[in-house]
Each structure stands twice: as structure tokens, then as C-alpha cells.
Amino acid sequence: MSFFKKLFGRRESEEEEKPSELSSLMLDTEQVSDSEISLPEIPVEGEEVIYIKPYRLRSLEDVDTVIKEVMEENNIVILDVTTLSRDRETIRRVIERLRGAVATRGGDLGRIPSERLIITPKFVKIWKK
Numbered sequence: 001m002s003f004f005k006k007l008f009g010r011r012e013s014e015e016e017e018k019p020s021e022l023s024s025l026m027l028d029t030e031q032v033s034d035s036e037i038s039l040p041e042i043p044v045e046g047e048e049v050i051y052i053k054p055y056r057l058r059s060l061e062d063v064d065t066v067i068k069e070v071m072e073e074n075n076i077v078i079l080d081v082t083t084l085s086r087d088r089e090t091i092r093r094v095i096e097r098l099r100g101a102v103a104t105r106g107g108d109l110g111r112i113p114s115e116r117l118i119i120t121p122k123f124v125k126i127w128k129k
Contacts, residue, residue: 048074050121056080063094067101070119079117 053075055066069075079098084090095109098119102109106122120126
């Protein structure tokens, strides 16, 4: 353990004491008043709420629920396929079904690192390099 301390040049206690800049900004609400961060509401006719919903895929039958959620309910789904990651054939079939449904209805499908997919309705596109 002392080898790693010398190699990286810091102690564990130093790392714990120094919070990240993002976490300090998110947690420091005393410096910013509510009036400084409130944005004006812009009324939109026919405003519809769109949710981003996480799902954990447990079987091939769950794909129909995901397709309904995205294509009929117009929500964005982040699909976790880690439970099926060992069964390559099932994963292949899941992706084929999702691609087919997305292609026929104009949605979009993308991969997020670490065995997750994002599926969007037709009015949301995923930027891909």
C-alpha cells in the first residue's frame, strides 16, 4: 500500500478532504438565492411532458414494453442489458427487435458505454460520431 502512496504522491486523507468542484457547486445553496436561479416560465401550447426512464431488461419479452414506452408514450428509455450480457444470442435478438421498431417509427437507437442502450422517439435524434 505504501508503494502506491509514494507512486501517486498523495495520502488517502487528502483525497477525502478535497471535494470536487462540481459537488461543491451542487451542494452550496447558501450562496445562491432562489431569485437568482429561477427562470421565467414560457407557456407552450400543447406542452407534453417527456420522461427519461431507466429500464433493466430481464428477458426478451420486456422489449415490447420498452418499444411501447418509446414509440407510443414518446419517452426516452435508457436500457440496461447487463442481466442478459452473458447470453449473446438473446442480446442480438433484442437489438434486432429494437432496431426494427425504431426504424419503422422513425426513432433512434444508440449505445451508451457499459452495456446500456438509449432509445428515443422520432422527434429526438442521437448525435453519433
